[in-house]
Amino acid sequence: MYVQRKSKVHQRKSKHIPRSPLCQYGSHGGTLVVDPFAVAVSIVGGTKGGAIGYGGSLLVAGMVPNPPDGMTWTLGEFTNLFLSTLKSLSKDVVGFKSIAAYHSGLNINPLVTSEEADDGLHKDLHASVPIRIRNKSFVDYIFTCSLEVAASSDLPMQIHIGFGDTDLDLRHANLLHLQPILEDDHFKNCHIVLLHTSYPYSKEASYLSSVYPQVFLDFSLGIPKLSVYGMCSAIKELLELAPLNKVMFNTDGYAFPETFYLGTKWAREVITSVLLDACDGGDLSIQEAIETTQKILRGNAINFYKLDEDTTQIMKSKVVNVAADYHTQYLEMKEGTVHRLPKSLDEAVIALKRMKF
Ligand SMILES: [Zn+2]
Numbered sequence: 001m002y003v004q005r006k007s008k009v010h011q012r013k014s015k016h017i018p019r020s021p022l023c024q025y026g027s028h029g030g031t032l033v034v035d036p037f038a039v040a041v042s043i044v045g046g047t048k049g050g051a052i053g054y055g056g057s058l059l060v061a062g063m064v065p066n067p068p069d070g071m072t073w074t075l076g077e078f079t080n081l082f083l084s085t086l087k088s089l090s091k092d093v094v095g096f097k098s099i100a101a102y103h104s105g106l107n108i109n110p111l112v113t114s115e116e117a118d119d120g121l122h123k124d125l126h127a128s129v130p131i132r133i134r135n136k137s138f139v140d141y142i143f144t145c146s147l148e149v150a151a152s153s154d155l156p157m158q159i160h161i162g163f164g165d166t167d168l169d170l171r172h173a174n175l176l177h178l179q180p181i182l183e184d185d186h187f188k189n190c191h192i193v194l195l196h197t198s199y200p201y202s203k204e205a206s207y208l209s210s211v212y213p214q215v216f217l218d219f220s221l222g223i224p225k226l227s228v229y230g231m232c233s234a235i236k237e238l239l240e241l242a243p244l245n246k247v248m249f250n251t252d253g254y255a256f257p258e259t260f261y262l263g264t265k266w267a268r269e270v271i272t273s274v275l276l277d278a279c280d281g282g283d284l285s286i287q288e289a290i291e292t293t294q295k296i297l298r299g300n301a302i303n304f305y306k307l308d309e310d311t312t313q314i315m316k317s318k319v320v321n322v323a324a325d326y327h328t329q330y331l332e333m334k335e336g337t338v339h340r341l342p343k344s345l346d347e348a349v350i351a352l353k354r355m356k357f
Contacts, residue, residue, distance in 0.1 A: 073125060075118040075141075083145060090153035094305040095193070097158040100143050104136035105172025106159070108143050110184040117141030147187050156191035156216070156304065161198040161205065163221070175201050175208060182212050190214060191304070196252070197222025202237035210241040216304060217242055220252035224259075224266040231270045239274065244292050248301045271296055 086096070100106060120138030133139060150157045161175045175194055181187055192212075197219040198205030209215045222234045238247060249271075251263025275289040284292065301307070 073121065075114060075121050078121060079114075079145065082142070083149060086146060086149045087153070090149060090155055093155065094307070095156040095158055096146055096150050097160070097195070098143055098146060099160045100139055101160045101162075101173035102164060102168050103134050104139040105169065106161075106175060106177035107136075107172065108140045108178070108181055109137075110140075110144055110181050110187065112137050112140040112144060114141070144181075144187075147181070147190050151187065151190040156193055158193040158195050158218070160196065161194045162196050162201050163199050164196075170200075174204070176204055178208075182208070182215065188214060191216060193218050193248070193304075195250075196220055197226075197234045197238060199226065199234050202234045203240060206238050206241040209246050210243065216246045216248065218248045218250045219267070220250035220263070223251075223270055224262040225252075228266075228270075231266060232273055235270055235274050236277070239278075245295055245300055245303075247296050248304060249297045250301075267297065 100108060116137035117140070120135030120141070124133055124135045124138055127134075133142070147157055149155075159175075159178070160173070162173050163170065164173070175198055178192075182192070191214050193216045194205045194208070195218050198217065199222045202222070205215075205217055209217050217238055219235060219238060223231050226234060249267050251260050251267070253260035253263050271293055275284060275292055278284045279286055279289050
């Protein structure tokens with residue numbers, strides 16, 4: 001079964017310009033991306049920098065402050081700033097991430113009109129304080145605009161799928177809602193990554209990746225959040241139909257060093273267990289299982305995001321910085337005092353161990 005599905009991944013053209021891996025992290029994936037919604041949040045809020053990526057999107061998740069005094073937003077002003085910001089970021093990132101699932105859901109209308117989006121923007125602006133982006137037409141518009149930028153920049157779009165927190169309606173986070181987007185000729189060249197093991201829609205994700213060349217999978221959050229049985233069964237479901245070169249490791253690590261450590265530890269153990277079962281069942285030979293492990297844990301992501309040694313080194317340092325930064329914020333919140341920023345992941349781990357809970 002696995003062997004038959006070694007279909008060639010649709011290869012993306014490599015750019016000649018070396019690209020640094022990322023400038024920010026997505027709000028939930030921890031996956032080397034910029035979140036278009038976070039960008040939207042920062043733009044509507046009138047601050048271009050602060051809310052991009054981890055810095056603010058995790059906390060505000062679609063909430064925006066009032067526009068500055070005397071300022072009103074039109075869809076045209078919003079779109080110009082939004083698109084120019086995304087385009088300028090596109091040189092420094094390896095992909096975008098959407099959390100549309102947290103807003104109005106994944107049933108995105110690829111044909112949403114600017115009139116509908118304009119109406120939605122004004123409804124959101126006048127609905128509540130702080131303002132929250134939840135109007136479906138406006139969210140759909142942001143999503144489709146982002147996807148166009150991603151496609152024209154030859155960057156993939158990661159999409160939050162499935163479980164999250166109570167701010168998300170799981171019914172609207174079902175990836176099957178994405179079919180109109182996947183079928184739309186306008187977006188067929190944009191590579192899509194279905195994040196978070198797509199749990200509990202892992203089987204559906206596996207199916208979509210087998211029928212749509214542009215769909216790829218990643219198993220962040222499912223590992224290490226689920227039970228051991230849950231991790232194994234979800235990864236098995238993900239591999240039931242998916243081509244083996246379309247599935248990628250991701251820890252979903254954020255804030256604490258342990259999230260990176262546990263994601264890595266359990267990914268290795270679960271992949272080993274699942275692929276050994278595949279060998280037992282006759283799907284793979286031992287040699288194929290070894291090659292598959294290398295692909296899933298490393299090679300697929302390196303090829304997909306077009307990473308090289310330099311970029312992976314920069315990524316490592318950014319991961320350390322993000323973890324250390326969050327660790328410091330947590331200490332400050334916990335103890336009400338200002339602490340020195342840990343200089344390294346090791347130092348953050350030591351500091352974390354010394355904490356009294
Ligand atoms: Zn997410």
